[in-house]
Amino acid sequence: xxxxxxxxxxxxxxxxxxxxxxxxxxxxxxxxxxxxxxxxxxxxxxxxxxxxxxxxxxxxxxxxxxxxxxxxxxxxxxxxxxxxxxxxxxxxxxxxxxxxxxxxxxxxxxxxxxxxxxxxxxxxxxxxxxxxxxxxxxxxxxxxxxxxxxxxxxxxxxxxxxxxxxxxxxxxxxxxxxxxxxxxxxxxxxxxxxxxxxxxxxxxxxxxxxxxxxxxxxxx
Numbered sequence: 001x002x003x004x005x006x007x008x009x010x011x012x013x014x015x016x017x018x019x020x021x022x023x024x025x026x027x028x029x030x031x032x033x034x035x036x037x038x039x040x041x042x043x044x045x046x047x048x049x050x051x052x053x054x055x056x057x058x059x060x061x062x063x064x065x066x067x068x069x070x071x072x073x074x075x076x077x078x079x080x081x082x083x084x085x086x087x088x089x090x091x092x093x094x095x096x097x098x099x100x101x102x103x104x105x106x107x108x109x110x111x112x113x114x115x116x117x118x119x120x121x122x123x124x125x126x127x128x129x130x131x132x133x134x135x136x137x138x139x140x141x142x143x144x145x146x147x148x149x150x151x152x153x154x155x156x157x158x159x160x161x162x163x164x165x166x167x168x169x170x171x172x173x174x175x176x177x178x179x180x181x182x183x184x185x186x187x188x189x190x191x192x193x194x195x196x197x198x199x200x201x202x203x204x205x206x207x208x209x210x211x212x213x214x215x216x217x218x219x220x
Contacts, residue, residue: 021047022055027073030055031081034168037140039085039092044109044140052078052168056175063179071176078168082133086143086160093147112137116145125155130163139167 021029033051036043055078057063059071116138119128125146132142146156 021051022058022069023067027055027069027077030074031077034078034081035085035088037085038082038143038164039088041089041109041140041144043085044112044137048139049136049171052171053175056172056177057179059172059176060179071172074172075169078172079165082164082168083161086164087157089140089143090147090151090153090156090160093144094150094153096144096148108137109141112141113145116142117149120146120149120151125151126159129156129159130166133160133163133167 021033025032030051033043033046034048037046037048055069055074056071058067058069059074061068115135116128116132119132119138119142122128123131129142129146129151132138143160
């Protein structure tokens with residue numbers, strides 16, 4: 001089993017592999033990864049969606065071989081990491097301003113910042129902050145961007161808690177429910193994680209396609 005092998009080799013941790021992170025660090029790793037992904041711009045590449053879903057699967061007895069996580073600990077670590085990370089990103093943006101995002105060299109970060117600003121303009125603060133949680137990269141850059149754009153601190157805090165709780169608890173419980181209802185689900189662990197990653201990237205891919213089509217239409 002892939003997760004069992006990873007558990008036997010904690011020294012070879014792959015930060016892009018949810019199974020590797022969970023086998024090496026358990027619930028603590030979830031909190032750290034989600035804090036970095038939602039609070040620090042350098043964490044935009046981390047596997048938040050697949051990490052949460054896989055953690056939920058590994059809370060089911062018998063799934064994952066020697067790696068077993070406790071559901072209450074996973075939920076607590078997930079929510080704490082996501083909420084503290086988002087709030088930290090907000091205050092970094094409030095202090096650093098838009099220049100902080102402008103200095104980012106990664107193309108994905110620049111695209112994510114543009115998408116995050118579009119969400120804020122189109123849907124307003126509350127809805128954009130909640131929706132951003134479900135879009136990779138966007139959930140990383142929206143928090144400092146909200147701070148830089150002087151979104152009211154109370155408004156941001158309220159809606160980032162709502163979005164963060166829905167995102168983390170929803171994905172963890174989805175993994176747990178699937179693991180509880182499908183016998184020998186760990187045989188399909190890697191394909192399932194790949195599917196979660198693919199689905200999580202669909203909103204960003206569709207939006208990029210829409211933006212490109214709009215740009216082509218505008219040049220005619």
